Amino acid sequence: MGVQTVPSPGADRFAWWRQARFGMFIHWGLYAIPAGVWKGQEIAGIGEWIMARVPIPVAEYEPLAKQLNPVKFNARAWVRVAKDAGMRYIVFTAKHHDGFAMYNSPSSDYDMVDATPLHRDPLKELADACREEGLRLCVYYSQAQDWHHPDAAGNSWDFPDEERKDFGRYLREKVEPQLRELLTQYGPIGLIWFDTPRVITQEQSNALRDLVHSLQPECLINSRIGHGASDYDSAGDNQIPVCVRPKPWETPATLNDTWGFKRNDDHWKSPRTLIRLLVDIVSKGGNYLLNVGPTAEGEIPEASIVRLHQVGNWMRVNGEAIYGAEPGPFLCESNWGAATKRSGKLFLHIFDWPKGALLLRGLRCRVRYAYLLADPERRPLAVTHYRNAVLGFEELRVALPTEAPDANVSVVVLEIDGEPDADPKPIQTPDGIISLEACQAVLPAPAGLDRSGLAVRWTEQARPIEWEFKVVTPGTFDVEVWTAAARNTVWQGTADVSIVVAEQQRRATLTDKDRRASDRSPHQLYSVTRCGPVRIDQAGTAALRLTGVSSAEEPVPSLRMVRLLPVGEGA
Ligand code: FHN
Numbered sequence: 001m002g003v004q005t006v007p008s009p010g011a012d013r014f015a016w017w018r019q020a021r022f023g024m025f026i027h028w029g030l031y032a033i034p035a036g037v038w039k040g041q042e043i044a045g046i047g048e049w050i051m052a053r054v055p056i057p058v059a060e061y062e063p064l065a066k067q068l069n070p071v072k073f074n075a076r077a078w079v080r081v082a083k084d085a086g087m088r089y090i091v092f093t094a095k096h097h098d099g100f101a102m103y104n105s106p107s108s109d110y111d112m113v114d115a116t117p118l119h120r121d122p123l124k125e126l127a128d129a130c131r132e133e134g135l136r137l138c139v140y141y142s143q144a145q146d147w148h149h150p151d152a153a154g155n156s157w158d159f160p161d162e163e164r165k166d167f168g169r170y171l172r173e174k175v176e177p178q179l180r181e182l183l184t185q186y187g188p189i190g191l192i193w194f195d196t197p198r199v200i201t202q203e204q205s206n207a208l209r210d211l212v213h214s215l216q217p218e219c220l221i222n223s224r225i226g227h228g229a230s231d232y233d234s235a236g237d238n239q240i241p242v243c244v245r246p247k248p249w250e251t252p253a254t255l256n257d258t259w260g261f262k263r264n265d266d267h268w269k270s271p272r273t274l275i276r277l278l279v280d281i282v283s284k285g286g287n288y289l290l291n292v293g294p295t296a297e298g299e300i301p302e303a304s305i306v307r308l309h310q311v312g313n314w315m316r317v318n319g320e321a322i323y324g325a326e327p328g329p330f331l332c333e334s335n336w337g338a339a340t341k342r343s344g345k346l347f348l349h350i351f352d353w354p355k356g357a358l359l360l361r362g363l364r365c366r367v368r369y370a371y372l373l374a375d376p377e378r379r380p381l382a383v384t385h386y387r388n389a390v391l392g393f394e395e396l397r398v399a400l401p402t403e404a405p406d407a408n409v410s411v412v413v414l415e416i417d418g419e420p421d422a423d424p425k426p427i428q429t430p431d432g433i434i435s436l437e438a439c440q441a442v443l444p445a446p447a448g449l450d451r452s453g454l455a456v457r458w459t460e461q462a463r464p465i466e467w468e469f470k471v472v473t474p475g476t477f478d479v480e481v482w483t484a485a486a487r488n489t490v491w492q493g494t495a496d497v498s499i500v501v502a503e504q505q506r507r508a509t510l511t512d513k514d515r516r517a518s519d520r521s522p523h524q525l526y527s528v529t530r531c532g533p534v535r536i537d538q539a540g541t542a543a544l545r546l547t548g549v550s551s552a553e554e555p556v557p558s559l560r561m562v563r564l565l566p567v568g569e570g571a
Contacts, residue, residue, distance in 0.1 A: 013218050013231070014248060016136060016190065019324040020088030021282050022315075025140070025252055025291035026078070027259035028122075029096050030064040032296040036262030047293065048260030051098050051147055055157040058148055065100065065115035073118070073298025075125035079133045081292070081300055085308035086315030088323070089136035091193050091289060092126055094182055096140070096260075099148025104185070107177035110148060127186040136190035139182050143175050143208060143225070144198040153198040167199055176211060183215040192219055193234075193252075197226030205229040222250070233451060238523035240277070241284055242560060243439040243453040244327045250287040253277065255304050261293035268303050271310035272408040273522065278311065278322065279349045279409055280520050283338035285327045317374050318411045321347035329363065329422035332437045333520065335429055336360075337409065339420075346420045347373070348412040353404035358412065359430045360396040361472075362423035369415040370398055374405035381412065391470050391540060393423050425541070426469040432566035434477065436467040436544060438559050454484055454558035459495045459548030467544050467562070471536055477564035479506055479531040481546070483557035485515055493555035499531050499562065501544040506531040510557060526560055533567060 031048045038054050045053050051061050082090055095101050101111035103123035113119055123139070130137040144167075146152035150159045151170035159165065183189055192212055197205065209229040212219050223230040232248035235241065240251050255274070256265045269277075274290070281288045292304045315322065321340050328339025328346055336358060337351040346365065350358060370381040382399040404410045414420075428434045438455035443465055447458040458465060479499055499506045508531040518524035536542055544564075550556045 013220060017089075017220060017232075017248070017287065018326075020136065021287050021322050021325065022085075022087045022278060023089040023091060023136075023138070023250075023287060023289045024082040024085070024087045025259070025289045026090060026092045026294065027096065027140075027261075027291055028093055028294045029098055029102055029260060030061065030068060030100050031096075031098060031260040032294065033064050033067055035296070036258070036264055042264065046260065047258040047262035047265070048093075048096055048098070050260075052154065055155075058155070058158050061098065062110070062148075065110070066117065068112075068116040068296060069118055070122075070294075070296060070298030071118075073120075073122060073125075073294075075122065075129040076132070078292075078294070078300060079126065079129040079135055081305055081308060082135060083133050085290075085312040086319055086322075087135070087290070087308075089138055089190055090126065090130060091138040091140050091191070092123060094123060094139040094141050095146075095178060097142045097145040097147055097154055097196070099142075099146040099152070101178065103182070105178055105181055107181065108174065123182075123186060131187070137186060137188075138190040138193060140193040140195065141175075141179065141182065142196065143171075143194050144200045145196050146170065146174065149174055153196075168204070171204060171208075175208070179208070179211055180215065183212065183219065189216055189219050191222065191231075192225075193222050194225040194230075197224055200226045202227040202229075235286070235451065238521065239452060240281055240521050240524065241286070241451065241453040243332045243437060244284045244330075245451065245453065246285065248287075249285065249451070250289050251281055252289045252291065254291050255307060259291050259293055261295050261301065266303070268307060269522065271307050271314075274307060274311050275314050275408045276351060277521060279338050279340075280333070282322050282325055283327055283330075283340050283349065314406065314408060317406070318349075318409070320345075321349065321373060321411050321413075329365070329420040331422070331424075331439060332426075332435070335431065335433070335435075341420060344415060344417075346414040346416055348398070348414065350400075350404070350410050350412060353410060354400065355402075357400055358398045360398070361427045361429065362393050362425075363396050363420065364394050364422060365414070365420040366417045367396070367414045368417060371413055372401075372405050373411035373413050383414070388472075391427075391472065393427055393470055423470075426467065428470060428472045432473055432475070434469055434471065434564040435561055436469060436563070437561040438465075440467060441546075442466045450558060452484075452558075454560055456558050457556075458559050459550040459556050462547055462549045464500075464545040464547045465559075466546075468541055469544070471539050471542050473566070474536050474539055475566050476533050476535050476568045477566055478533050480563045480565065481508065481510065481529045481531060482526045482560040482563060483510055483529070484560055485512060485525040485527040485557070493550070493557060495548040495550035495554070495556045497529070497531065497549075498547045499534075499544065500547075501534050501564075502536045502542060504534045506534060508532070527557065534564070536564075 104121035105111035145154035147155040205226040325340035444463040
């Protein structure tokens with residue numbers, strides 16, 4: 001290796017990726033045969049991890065290859081499912097952690113062509129189908145974990161002696177030859193999706209990046225290559241930042257709870273949830289990489305196809321507001337939905353259809369024309385523009401028909417002059433709620449935002465985090481502090497918090513008693529701590545200070561926001 005990176009001069013390597021916004025992840029491997037059940041026992045967790053979860057020795061897992069005879073596999077049919085959903089790229093698991101190459105790997109016998117009765121190369125067939133249907137082909141490659149190779153990371157049941165492992169040898173013997181194959185056998189590869197970097201060193205990540213770019217300079221690389229040797233950021237699995245993130249990012253996500261096929265996982269997300277997740281992600285500047293786990297026979301499960309088709313129905317009407325779209329002017333989630341923008345148009349994706357009109361506080365733009373994206377006649381919607389001179393903010397009122405044009409998400413298009421802009425200060429919304437997100441606060445060092453837009457290290461110096469915000473309707477408010485909670489894991493650590501607002505102080509200890517899923521994503525959980533009521537008597541600009549104190553030993557949960565909920569006469 002040791003090759004120099006060869007960037008293509010002046011080219012926007014991201015142009016296709018930004019345009020696409022929506023891709024299909026395909027987790028297909030030997031694990032589709034047990035499909036979550038081993039020797040009659042249901043195995044908990046994600047399906048493609050069955051080898052590690054049981055654990056299954058290599059000698060027992062390897063023979064699964066002889067059983068993999070996916071006679072129903074039809075690359076064109078898969079690509080059409082993706083295209084029908086409105087997806088513009090496909091990321092195929094060329095080699096997952098189990099080490100089996102799901103393509104023709106001349107450097108290995110543990111591959112689709114040599115070891116299975118199919119003797120075909122599914123990746124070649126997918127490459128041809130993608131070319132014909134106009135989708136980008138991309139590959140997933142597990143560069144550090146390989147449970148089949150004695151020198152790689154991950155398999156401690158067959159290869160327990162860590163001292164004897166030579167990770168560099170594994171990279172030379174398996175990873176480098178296979179990456180060369182993947183980047184020379186199939187034409188242009190849009191991106192390589194590395195995963196779980198684990199033991200890889202900075203030097204080794206850099207060398208892999210250089211190898212990829214020496215063969216295909218345009219090929220994008222995700223952050224799980226390790227050590228920042230990447231082009232863009234992969235969010236955690238099913239994780240979505242809470243606010244707009246400036247650098248390119250993508251959320252890998254499941255349709256149910258597994259990546260590789262599991263026959264008993266029926267925990268499917270509804271089309272409504274999927275459409276809203278797509279909108280939410282694009283409105284924050286990301287791409288949505290949504291997974292299917294085909295069966296051992298080679299079919300994408302019907303339950304996936306049906307849901308993706310419904311997402312496609314929505315995209316056929318509203319795709320203009322997604323493809324190539326960027327975040328609208330709002331930094332944080334809006335309670336009415338989400339906004340995207342593209343070439344002089346602002347798209348308001350309305351989740352819960354309001355009665356009569358949509359009221360938008362803080363949006364600063366001149367609207368020339370407004371209509372519903374679902375309306376082929378583009379009949380105008382009446383727009384009224386107010387300025388609240390006392391509090392100094394703009395308010396837009398868009399009159400809406402009684403019925404939402406789409407039961408899941410309806411899009412209002414605002415044709416505008418110039419760039420849309422929003423008030424940087426949080427403003428009380430028409431329902432009376434005041435949400436103060438971490439990304440809107442002044443955070444004293446060493447506090448900062450993580451890649452999800454949550455505040456970390458915010459208690460270390462016991463210095464206050466501050467917000468200024470605009471109160472429209474004064475009254476009494478319940479103060480809540482929202483911290484992140486992880487799914488399926490025990491909430492750890494705590495902190496004591498003090499809140500000062502309108503000369504009143506409230507104190508609380510963070511708890512995990514009130515745990516709530518985000519209304520955006522079923523995978524996103526928060527713990528809500530109530531700190532008691534405060535009274536704000538005057539409309540105008542107010543300030544809130546939050547100070548957290550923790551002991552050095554205790555982990556501190558990341559901070560999402562402080563929320564003031566109106567009670568009594570202010571509600
Ligand atoms: O361990 C893998 C998992 O099996 C799956 O491939 C996901 C997809 O993002 N990545 C890893 C866990 O984050």
